[in-house]
Amino acid sequence: MDRLLNVMTGLSALLILLVLVSVRRARIRVEYSVSWLIAALALLILSRARGLLHSIADLIGVTYPPLALVLLTGCLFLVIFYRFSLIISQLKDDNIALAQRVAILEYHVQSLKNAG
């Protein structure tokens, strides 16, 4: 059990580090790093706070506490993926509308040039 929790601690710390470095290098915008940092921090705390993890495991009816942590990790990442799917969909819609607008404006500019 200790080994699994230690692995989770290490992975959470690595994720926090990775996100911070990416933010610093401007590869992730700050608003999109928040979800990852909160999730990684929650995992880090849960993997270290045994009492809290046992309580949560009892609450959701899981007898093996590290399994509760894995389940929580899965749920957290699902929420994050869903949120990013919403963002990507919105961005794609905006991108298509923008590309169409650019094409139409270019068409009008070209028509004006040809007329003048």
Added chain:
Amino acid sequence: MPPKNGKSLLVIVPAFNEEGAVGSVIADVHRVMPDVPVLVVDDCSSDATVTVARGAGAQVLSLPHHLGLGGCVQAGYKLAFELGYQYVIRVDGDGQHDAADIPRIFERLRSSGCEMVIGSRFVNGTGEQTSMVRALGSRFFRVVLRPILGKAVHDPTSGFVGVNRIALGVFSRSFPLEYPEIETLVVLQRRRFRFEEVPCRMLPRKSGRSSITPMKSIYYIVHVLLGVFVNVLKYERRVPKQPGRS
């Protein structure tokens, strides 16, 4: 390119890497309807589609990057709507649609007053130029769409489509992006718009070859089914049914 043909019809030709066919498609349209302007919507082709289209006498709307069929067609609808056209007929850039059928679609659009007219390969039980996969797909979606639309549609996958200005306004704002033909019918039904079908001929491709593979066909069916049901479930303020409309 303001409407100047009196009837204000625009023919749009969505095209992606169709340098081998688009020139003759434009020439065919000009031969059949000499006063009707043709707008080629180029989906960021990497070949000489734009040059060929301009050389054949079409106006060209060039997209800055590849959007796929729905985004490409919608760009044409948006421009047509902005320019004040009353009717738009879409003809595919691969030469499979016979330009000789355009006047019939246009006439039906004007005389019936319905929002969309589909050039159908199957309305008279023909469809001889259609592949088996496509014919099976059409048959499957005919069965799926019958209860949703409340009427039979013989060729739901046809891209040979004419719309009037009311539908043009709707599609300018909202248009299915990846495989638009079938979802468009559901969008129309949600707004209680009417559509009709007129028999049309399907020609062999003038160049290139179809990108449809068995795997893509399966993806297409799943994607379109999902799109249909999402559109059925989508919350929109529905337009009240008008008397005398089917």
